[in-house]
Amino acid sequence: MITNEALQRRLDTRTKPQGSLGALETLAMRIGLALDTDTPVLRAPQMFVFAGDHGIATDGVSAFPQAVTAQMLLNYLQGGAAINVLARQHGMTLNVVDAGVATDIGEHPSLLARAVGRSTRNFRIEPAMTPEQCARALDTGKTLAKDALRQGSNALMFGEMGIGNTASASMLLHRRTGWTLEECVGRGTGLDDVGLARKRERLAAASARCPRKLAPIETIAEFGGFELAMITGALLATADEKCIAVIDGFAVSVSAMLAIEIDPRVRSRCIFSHCSAEHAHRQLLAHLDVKPLLDLGMRLGEGTGAAMAWPIIDAAARLMTEMASFESAGVDDRAS
Ligand SMILES: O=C(O)c1ccc[n+]([C@@H]2O[C@H](COP(=O)([O-])O)[C@@H](O)[C@H]2O)c1
Numbered sequence: 001m002i003t004n005e006a007l008q009r010r011l012d013t014r015t016k017p018q019g020s021l022g023a024l025e026t027l028a029m030r031i032g033l034a035l036d037t038d039t040p041v042l043r044a045p046q047m048f049v050f051a052g053d054h055g056i057a058t059d060g061v062s063a064f065p066q067a068v069t070a071q072m073l074l075n076y077l078q079g080g081a082a083i084n085v086l087a088r089q090h091g092m093t094l095n096v097v098d099a100g101v102a103t104d105i106g107e108h109p110s111l112l113a114r115a116v117g118r119s120t121r122n123f124r125i126e127p128a129m130t131p132e133q134c135a136r137a138l139d140t141g142k143t144l145a146k147d148a149l150r151q152g153s154n155a156l157m158f159g160e161m162g163i164g165n166t167a168s169a170s171m172l173l174h175r176r177t178g179w180t181l182e183e184c185v186g187r188g189t190g191l192d193d194v195g196l197a198r199k200r201e202r203l204a205a206a207s208a209r210c211p212r213k214l215a216p217i218e219t220i221a222e223f224g225g226f227e228l229a230m231i232t233g234a235l236l237a238t239a240d241e242k243c244i245a246v247i248d249g250f251a252v253s254v255s256a257m258l259a260i261e262i263d264p265r266v267r268s269r270c271i272f273s274h275c276s277a278e279h280a281h282r283q284l285l286a287h288l289d290v291k292p293l294l295d296l297g298m299r300l301g302e303g304t305g306a307a308m309a310w311p312i313i314d315a316a317a318r319l320m321t322e323m324a325s326f327e328s329a330g331v332d333d334r335a336s
């Protein structure tokens with residue numbers, strides 16, 4: 001097992017003043033630990049965008065109608081969304097997963113059709129999913145991640161798409177942390193003040209419907225989404241593997257928080273790409289004790305923050321692996 005000391009030694013013997021690569025050095029150490037080597041090489045980055053619909057969306061908790069989830073799914077398959085642009089720019093494979101979109105968009109050669117249901121149920125009225133659906137979503141995520149790793153990738157990246165899913169993610173956050181709904185709930189796709197007040201009120205009613213203490217997986221079944229559960233499942237699969245998992249924005253971070261709660265080993269695999277403009281994201285990242293790589297005011301989702309961080313992550317690994325040492329390059333090391 002590679003140690004922190006061995007990784008620090010590798011960095012400190014490269015041809016640079018010690019610590020001069022700043023946060024890239026911390027990042028390189030994290031990648032080295034996750035890949036268990038002091039010469040990490042990130043291979044075949046795989047971006048997964050999980051799409052799912054939410055029963056709670058019919059409660060007026062989003063600035064957009066539910067139909068947009070399926071419409072955006074088609075946009076991903078046609079190559080026109082922001083994540084398509086960034087995946088092409090950075091040479092990453094884009095895997096589009098139907099985790100449970102309300103309308104069946106039919107067959108498409110590049111769609112991973114893994115729907116667990118056609119939208120979750122409205123969790124203000126009843127549980128979002130059955131325990132069986134929740135287990136299936138977690139398992140499906142695990143299988144997708146394992147398949148990608150078996151096929152040679154060691155860099156998985158996670159994004160989501162689902163109208164209403166900030167309501168679901170905020171509920172999960174509220175119920176796992178005990179933070180108030182004022183702290184947990186934000187504007188998502190762009191609710192105005194009236195919409196934000198309605199969203200908080202609907203979520204307060206949802207929480208009151210099921211006041212008993214829930215275990216992490218029960219919380220996902222009660223208030224989660226199929227796409228969020230699949231991401232948690234995929235992250236759980238990384239715990240035993242030599243790989244990194246790049247986390248996108250608010251909802252993916254909540255899925256990661258749950259995965260870490262279920263299996264704390266997941267934490268060492270996760271790289272938090274950016275701080276989203278969604279209200280609770282900064283507080284959540286602080287709670288997880290992580291520093292995001294970027295802070296660009298983005299709040300799109302669909303993996304775009306993770307894709308933007310990719311060149312930085314890849315650079316950190318390459319610097320650690322490919323830089324010459326003072327000794328091999330014949331450069332004087334002031335310390336010796
Ligand atoms: O990534 C983020 O932090 C983020 C913040 C706000 C909104 N989103 C995206 O917007 C959708 C959810 O917003 P909403 O308002 O429908 O709950 C979903 O498709 C997310 O990908 C994403």
Ligand SMILES: Cc1cc2nc[nH]c2cc1C
Nearest residue numbers: 064068161189300301302
């Ligand atoms: C247009 C649109 C694109 C998105 N991508 C991720 N979430 C989204 C939400 C909307 C509304």
